[in-house]
Amino acid sequence: MTTVGIVSPGAMGSAVGAVLAEGGARVVATTAGRSDRTERLANGLELLPSLDEVVAASAIVLSVVPPGEARAVADAIATAAVSTGTRPLVADLNAVAPGTAADVAARLGSAGLEAVDGSISGPPPRRPGTTVVYLSGPDVARVAELEAPGLELRVVGSEIGKASAIKMSTASFYKGQVGLLAQALRAAHSNGVLEHVVEDLRRGYPDLVAGAPRMLQSAAAKSGRYVAEMQEISDAQAAVGLTPDLFAAYAEVYAGLNASEAARHAPEEADPEAPLADVLGALDR
Numbered sequence: 001m002t003t004v005g006i007v008s009p010g011a012m013g014s015a016v017g018a019v020l021a022e023g024g025a026r027v028v029a030t031t032a033g034r035s036d037r038t039e040r041l042a043n044g045l046e047l048l049p050s051l052d053e054v055v056a057a058s059a060i061v062l063s064v065v066p067p068g069e070a071r072a073v074a075d076a077i078a079t080a081a082v083s084t085g086t087r088p089l090v091a092d093l094n095a096v097a098p099g100t101a102a103d104v105a106a107r108l109g110s111a112g113l114e115a116v117d118g119s120i121s122g123p124p125p126r127r128p129g130t131t132v133v134y135l136s137g138p139d140v141a142r143v144a145e146l147e148a149p150g151l152e153l154r155v156v157g158s159e160i161g162k163a164s165a166i167k168m169s170t171a172s173f174y175k176g177q178v179g180l181l182a183q184a185l186r187a188a189h190s191n192g193v194l195e196h197v198v199e200d201l202r203r204g205y206p207d208l209v210a211g212a213p214r215m216l217q218s219a220a221a222k223s224g225r226y227v228a229e230m231q232e233i234s235d236a237q238a239a240v241g242l243t244p245d246l247f248a249a250y251a252e253v254y255a256g257l258n259a260s261e262a263a264r265h266a267p268e269e270a271d272p273e274a275p276l277a278d279v280l281g282a283l284d285r
């Protein structure tokens with residue numbers, strides 16, 4: 001039985017851990033220093049007292065944290081490996097630029113740890129067919145061969161950064177679209193023309209408009225981590241000669257959402273039946 005460590009068991013990490021456990025792995029994590037929400041989300045995983053113990057117990061460690069924490073978590077895992085004399089394979093599954101993925105791999109390598117670059121597309125894998133994990137790196141097979149019912153593990157190359165490059169493009173579209181909708185509807189609400197704008201947008205994008213209340217609440221709840229993700233996308237686009245300005249601006253959009261009343265709620269508290277005007281009002285407070 002392979003032991004897999006999850007750092008950390010938030011909404012995505014705990015769901016990934018659950019499908020790995022269903023596939024027969026021993027899944028361990030720690031909630032030391034984490035919020036009560038993380039404690040609830042991690043229910044069902046085998047919890048250990050500290051990161052050192054998670055790293056020492058694991059053959060494979062999966063880093064699933066907000067993108068702004070990827071480097072610091074890599075350093076913490078490296079320190080734990082040195083202090084415990086263990087050498088797990090570490091897969092960084094965070095939404096970071098290829099350059100950041102390479103830096104994470106170098107930080108892990110300084111402690112003698114092999115790294116796998118990964119990125120997650122889709123929601124937490126609570127239903128089959130919704131979530132893909134892209135993987136790249138020289139030792140990628142060990143992660144790709146894990147049994148994870150309902151979660152697709154897809155190898156895209158042997159080079160660190162390839163999996164992250166996919167995420168930077170897909171997230172630029174998915175989260176850019178949400179940010180654009182938020183800006184359009186907030187402006188319409190402030191100008192007193194929301195009804196007319198919604199009617200017009202509904203003709204071309206009926207599903208998007210119908211899902212707007214829940215989508216905007218969820219985006220506000222996650223906006224703190226999205227700020228760093230937009231900055232990573234900006235860096236990734238600059239690295240290939242594209243302007244960094246577009247997603248630097250989106251970072252400001254999400255920073256504004258993060259300062260709103262709506263950002264105080266957890267993503268699972270989003271109410272799909274909430275009136276759109278009320279949701280927009282909470283984004284402006």
